[in-house]
Amino acid sequence: MVKNYDVIVIGAGNGGLTAAARSAHMGMKTLLLEKHNIPGGCASSFRRGRFEFETALHELAEYGGPEDRGEIRRLFDKLGLELEMIEMKHAFRTIVTGPDGFDAAVPMGMEAFIQKMEVLSPGSEKSVRQCFALADDCSNALRYIFKNKGVYDRDVLLRDHSNFMKVANTPVTEVFEALRMPTAARNILSTYWSYIGLPLTKFDFMLYILMVKRYIEIHAYIPKMRSHDITLALADAVYRFGGDVWYNTEVKRILVKDRRAYGVVTANGEEVHARHIISNISHKTVFANMIDREQIPAQDLNLARARSVGLSSFDFYMGMSKSPEELGIEDYCIFFADTVDTDDLYDRFSDIERNGRFTMNCMNIANPGCSPEGTSLMWCTMLFKGEAWNAVKPENYNKTKRNLVMRVIKEYERLTGNILSDSIEEIAIAAPPTFARYIGTPNGSIYGYEPFLWDGMMPRMLAAGEENNIQGLHFCGGHGERLHGFSSAYSNGDSAARIVAAEMKEGR
C-alpha cells in the first residue's frame, strides 16, 4: 500500500530540516527524505583523530541573546531546540593587501562598530550611520509590502519609502557613492560580501546592509558542538512532533499530474504520496531530472534556465598540535584578500591558481575547549565557481588541492607571522567535488543561485506569487526567497512550511 503524508520534504539540508520540523510542529503529517546517511547537508561536523571539525558554519546571523532574540533564535525556541550557543564578541578582522590595503578589526554592537569605523576611516561616521538608517528604512518598507501579503501601492511606496526604492535593487557601490562614503570605510564595510559571494557592483545594497546589520546589531553566535548539533536538534524536532525521517533514501522522481504534485518515487522504487512536496533540491535539478517535462510550466522552466548556479567552496580543516597561544593566533576569523576590488576577486573565483580571497578561522578563540589541551582547530574557506575545477582529473585532484593549500598557508604565514606548516596534525581538504559528493548540488554549489539584481531578494519575494506554478510543489533552502547562508536557509524552510500550512487550511 502506498504511504500517505500531508507533506514530504526532499533533502535534509538547513532548509529541508526546518521545513520538516515546522510542518510537523504545525500538525501536518510529515516525511523527510534524505539521500545521505545523516542530516544537515553543509551543516555538519566530521572527526579526524583527536579533532571534530565544523564543516561550514562561520557564524550564525540573526540569533541574538536570550533578552534580545533574533529571528532564528525565536524560530528555534518555537521548535523547542536545546542548543549550547556561544556569542561572538568580534565582528571581523580583515587584511587586504595591494593599493588601499588595510588591516582592520571591528567589534560587534552597532555603536561600537560605528565608532571603530570612524577611527579606521576618519570622516566615515555620517555615511556609515546613514547606511544603517537606510537598513531601517528598508525594513519598514518590507513591513509595508508584506503587511498585506505582497499587495502594495506603488504610489505609497514612492511617497513613503523612496529611500528604500532608491537603494533596493541598486548595487552597493552606487549607494556608497551616493552617500559619499570615504574609500577606506567602503572597503572595510565590504568585508561580508563573500557571505553572499557577489561583487559589490552587482550586489543589492538592501540585502547587503540588512545582512551586515543583522550580524553587528543582533550578534552572531556559533554552536558549541558544531552545526551538527543544530542539525540533530532539528531532526529531533521532526521526530518529537510525530514526523518521520528516512536517510539513505534518494528521491528520483516527483510525481506531478495536471500541474499538481502528489508524491515522490525513491531510488528503490517506492512511491510515497503527499498533498504537498517541499524541495530542498534546486529548481534546476528538479526540472532537469525529476519531473516529466510536459508537466513543467514554461515560465518556471525559463526562470530555472536563466538563473545561474551559485558559488562552490574550497575548504581545508586543520587539527594543529599547538595551542592558539603557541601559534600566535588571537582572532576567531580573519578575512584575507589581495585587492580591494571585489570584481577582480570575483573574476578570479574561476581560477584555481589566481583566486585571491580566503578566510582563516581558529575555533578555539570563540569556543575554548573545542579541541584537546595544547591543540587548536582551524579551517580555511575560499569561494570558487565550480567550473574552475573542470580541468582537474582524478589523478591530479589531490595534488591540485595540496598546491592550493600550500599557497594559502604561505600567504597566511607571510601576512600574520604565525607559522602553521610545522604543526599540522590532521588535515582534510574539501573542494567543489567534495560538496557535489555530499550535498549533490549543481557543481557542488553551496550558495543557491547567484543573486544578480534581477534574481535578488526583492525580485524573488515580489514575483513569488507568479512563479512556482506547479500546485503543491514548494522550494526551500539556499535558492529560496531569503537567499543563501545558514540563517536564510532556516528562514526559507520556515516560510515554505508556513505556505504549505496556509494552503492546507484553504483546502488546497
Place this chain on the structure above:
Amino acid sequence: MQNNIELIGLDPENFWRAMEERRNVIVADSAEELPREYAMNILAARLHPHQQYFIISQVKEHGPDAKSYVLEPDKSCGATECAYFSAGQYLAVYLEIGGSRLWRPYSICSGPAEALQGRCVLTVKRAKDGFASEFILANWQAGTKVVTSGPLGHFSYEPLRDAKTVVGLAGGSGITPFHSLACAIRDGVDDFDLVLLYGSRNSDDILLKEEFDAIAAQCDRVKVVHVLSDEKKAGYENGFLTAELIQRYAPAGDYSVFVCGPRAMYDFLETELPKLGLSPRRVRHELFGEYKISGRESGYAARETNAKIVIRGEERTIKCLPGESLLSAMERAGIAAPSQCRSGECGYCRSRLLQGEVFVPSHVDGRRLADFKYGGIHPCCSFPLGDTAIEVPM
C-alpha cells in the same frame, strides 16, 4: 517616517528595473536545455562512487593462507573504470555468506597508478576465526563478481602533515596498504621514503615478500626489514617491533610512524611507541578493525539480548549474541545494514538508539559530540547492555 538622507544621483524608479528584467527572463522562451549533470558532480562520482562493480580477472596464491585478487570493472554492469584512490585506502566489500549480508573493509594492495589501467588488487589473508576471509578464500575465483564501495579511509601519505620519511610498522595482513604505498612511491605518485618493519611469525609466513623485493630492487626509496617473532634467520631481524628496533632503522631526523596490523600488535606498540618521544602528529594508525570484545571489558556484561530494528517505520526484533555488536547481529539476521570501516570511525553505519543502552569501547568511539545528545550510535562498535531498539537508516 523614513530617514532624511541625501542619496545623490539615485532614482527611485530604478527599483522596478530589476523586476522588469526578471519578467523578461521568464517570458523569453529559450530552446536551451537545462543541464542534466555538471562537471563537478561527474568528477565527484568518479572519485567517490557509491558502489563499484568488479569482476575478478586473475587470482594469485600466496601459500595456503592468502590470495591476491585482481579486480577489473564489470562491463556487464556498465562499469568502465576503477576509481582512482590514494595509496593506503580501502574498499568495503559486499558479501553474502549463508544468510548473512555484510560489508567488510579490505585495503587496496595495488598502487593508484594501476587504477588508471583499470584494475586494483585486494589481497586476503586467512584470519583466525575469520568469517569473511574464510569465505573469500574458499569462494572467490576468476569470473566472480564483486561489489565494493568507493575508495575510503585516511591511512595515506599527506605531505602537508607527514615527515619526509615514514617508518611503517606492519603485522600480518596489515602489510597490504604498505604495498600500495610502496607502489605509489615507485611510480612517482607519492613523494616520501618508506622504511618498512614487517613483523611475521616465520619466514614462510611473510606475505608479498617477492613483490616487496621487486619494488625495493627498482626503487631505493623503499626499504623493507622483515622481523620474525618465531624464527632466527640470517638477514632477518628476530623478535618484535620494539622501540629499540624502530630507532635502529629510523632516520636521524624527523620521521612519521604509520601502523597497520592486528590488535595484539597495537597493544604491544601502545607501550613501545611512547618511548620514541614522537609528537602525536607523527604517529598514525590504520583502522582498528573488527572489535572483538572480551568479557573483561569494564562496563560490559555479555549476555544474549533482544534488539528491535526499525527501518522506515517497519519493526522486527532480532537476537544479539554475547560479544556481538549490533551491526554483526543485524548482518547475521540478513539485514544488509550500511557499514564501511567497521572500526567505529567513519560513521557510515550511524543509527539512532531509541531504547536501551550500549557499551562503546573508548578507542573505537568515533561518535560526534552532538550524537551523544540524540542517541547517535555506530552499531559496528556498539555492544548492547540489555534489550535495545535502534532505527537504522536504510
